[in-house]
Amino acid sequence: MPDWHIEFGVKVHHVDPKDFNHGDTRNLGVDLAKGEFVQMTTQDATAVDELWLEKMVSHFDDPEVVGVCGQQVALEKKERNPLQWFRPQSEAKPIKYQFKNTEDFTQLSGKEQHSYCNWDDVNAMYRKSAKLKLPFKKLMFSEDTLWAKDALTAGHAIVYDYRARVDHYHHQDFDFYFKRSYIILYQNYKFYNYINYPRNPIKWSLEIVVRLLRMGELGFGEKIKWMSYNFNLVRASRKAAKIFSRNAKKGIESVEASQKKYVGFPPQGVQAKSK
Known part of the structure; x- marks a missing residue:
């Protein structure tokens, strides 16, 4: 591994592949983090602009917000599937969801609940204090969408801000x-x-x-x-x-x-x- 992380004071914690799952591994990352907010992403995602994190952290001025989800996009590159190129037709606007009467959420159909829970840990930020109280489930996938479901069920506020973008693309066979x-x-x-x-x-x-x-x-x-x-x-x-x-x-x-x-x-x- 390159030693750039030493220059920036980054601590690297290695997880044995046999112990890996998306839920517990991310919970461990939250436990190890020192800051007030925790950003989740992946090793192959890169910020689209320099205001990526600033856009996300701004929503935590609202004390009821426990998480903010940005957007992952595939920027236009010749080697990428052109049908996935990101070509927005309008400027995104942040959307906040919260059900203070939690039955308004829990009584929705599963499909309706899911429409509020398109959460994505390729680009999501959490308030650490709240995240420790509401950890991910131990799962190999879907830990993010189910966390959003748990947060709304508990009456918390979550925000989708698709102005905060990362470039992320997989070539798919x-x-x-x-x-x-x-x-x-x-x-x-x-x-x-x-x-x-x-x-x-x-x-x-x-x-x-x-x-x-x-x-x-x-x-x-x-x-x-x-x-x-x-x-x-x-x-x-x-x-x-x-x-x-x-x-x-x-x-x-x-x-x-x-x-x-x-x-x-x-x-x-x-x-x-x-x-």
């Missing part, structure tokens, strides 16, 4: 996208009691063709390349949906077993290679 799609289906079913199957594959594929053909900055060969890439993701998503549907009809035990069989440890993303 068939296996990665299949597992990612399966995890999303599993998460929604187990934790929020609904199934949100992917869009119709024919309509999805047609949308891919139309969007890429309209991108004048791409050459014909590049358009064909990225059509093939995205069609592969459609096939992976479709396969995940078919297998999940078959197991969901048999109940939660079959879903749990299928998740272990087809996914196991969450897939690890890779970076696209610059040319």
